[in-house]
Amino acid sequence: MGEVAVLGLGMHPWGKFPEKPLNDICRVAVEAALADANIRWRDIEAVAAASSRFSGGKGWGLNGNDIVEDMGSTGLPVYNMSAGCAAGANAFSVGYTMVKSGVHDVVLVVGGEKMPKGFIQTSGLEDPTDPEYLRQRCVGLPGPGFWALLTKQRMAQHGTTEEDLAAVCVKAHEIGTHNENARFRQLFTLEDVLNSNMVNDPLRLYEICPVSDGAAAIVICSEEYARRKTSHPIFVASTAVATARFDDGLPRGLACVPGTEGAHHSEARIAVAKALEGAGIGPKELDLVELQDNTVYYELAFPEEWGMCEPGESESLLHAGETRPNGRMPINPSGGFLSFGEATTAQGIFQICEVGWQLRGECGPRQVPGAQIGMAQSIGLGGNGTAVVLKR
Template identity: 45%
Template structure:
């Protein structure tokens, strides 16, 4: 397909709480990705940095910050921010530069040094920011939001707290096999049930932590990959960065000339489902083609919702899919073989890039004990604040 670009290299800095700056994590990941690609930094035409709002001014211009740390060599530079979708936006920007002919080789880097506790809106009072408003007016931190999602699934679909716990059990077992994961310990349903309630019905072990970490990918044109002797590289076939759809109503008032009065029915899918649909349509595939998926499990309940939004099962059937073992290693479509955010925690600008790292290892057959047998097509999915879609389809 003409819209494909090759993933020539991937690299990560282990997640954790290391007490160092985001630049160090990003540089480690970048050098690892360059080594994996077999390239020197001076061969890179462009660098795209995924911004962090927690790193001061250097975090707002992450592309230039990483370029300086690696050693200025004249590369084109871009910095992007889309909250949790920043990594996917950075990958999309890099892909656009390659497909337009502006660059042959682009390095994409994201890293974060997260504070302890809940994320809070950065900067002073921001009454035009819905995140700031729910914190300030409602006192609703992110786990409160996750708890409302979980409670709705229980009420509408009959999910149970044990269903949620089984997501964590699955992901912790996979994270225990991942050398980059922060938490490398299997947990049991009883341990989850015994952890503190944070936002009923979710307990501490149902909710992801905040973490330090970094991830990077080297993307290149298909022609450059062939010149490098890479006959069958992993390819990025689609990147979905769509926004939500809301109903539009045209009022039929006497002083407004309209051809008709139209009330549009609300979209028949969630925003997350629209992110997935756009990726499927661009890639020319469907959910039945997926070998695996990496999804944004801020909470255990949210992973179940992603099963449905990605079309892996029908509405309300996420817990059933989990119970059948379809989403674990060896199942029909393993989800979060990396261990997910359950095992990593959030390092916001890096996480969508880290998802692509996992897909790349899986599609290369290089994921070790986490390997999905015969993996050929993978998909990532998350979403960013203010309606930033984020999904990447990779194939081999």
């Protein structure tokens, strides 16, 4: 079987667009990806879309159908993939599998989202068998509190300080200012971050990514098709989808067994390990990683959990500048979720776009020099995890 190529990348900038319909936001991303691929809408043979519960999709998560109706109803197959915040990369994985297996030659992967205000809320289900309802009703632990518990554990285990946490945010925004698609493009000093409101001790307001609106789209195709369109295609080295293990010790409802493995988010560790195995490389051979930094904690914990560096080493790598685009372990050269905010189901596709642009060498001041292979990683509600590796 031939390789699968990433032929077209497109985004609508991240922000808040209360007056702009979701279809208009998605259309900008889709048209940009089509133009980048140098193809027309009629050339798309199938759509793999991220399914949203927050916006569009006729209330049923039929977001791919909205896009097809808007772009032109050619009768093509649509796959709406639901995986919480991992939906975008989950859809990418499905699209990849269809091209890889020869079912379709050219597939559009797309995600678009308009988020309600404030931190992401629970489903609204009032069902005493629903773990998320129970957790809020009986205890009261919204998302930022969950991240804070992980962060506090890390501080106890590795001696991470509040200044370390703030430094992740400062670095993210320094890079994010160079990304025209990012929503928050202002520079922050360490003092700015440490003076922002405490949301959930030890996490402060600027250290937690807010919600955004945005859309991203990718055209993927067979190697043969790509060779007719470009002399420098980017290829998909591997994709992986995983779910959490029973024994990772991270309570996703009211309780869990305490856990035996080092990684708290086993769904992320498993997806990354599978993707690296599929790509035939080790964790230290990645030229860059776009990881899901809902909060600063993840930029410190994930590289260690995946074997990119040693446990407890992330802070020193951060302070030495090694996680910057020109360092030896570049993390989130896009500016990350901290610079973008999270347009949940579109987020995984934006990450893959960034990896693609990096491998093409099109990223200007935030470019990772000579990037040949990079990974995008996401996690979502329900213990969903994904990883995608692209290569030159």
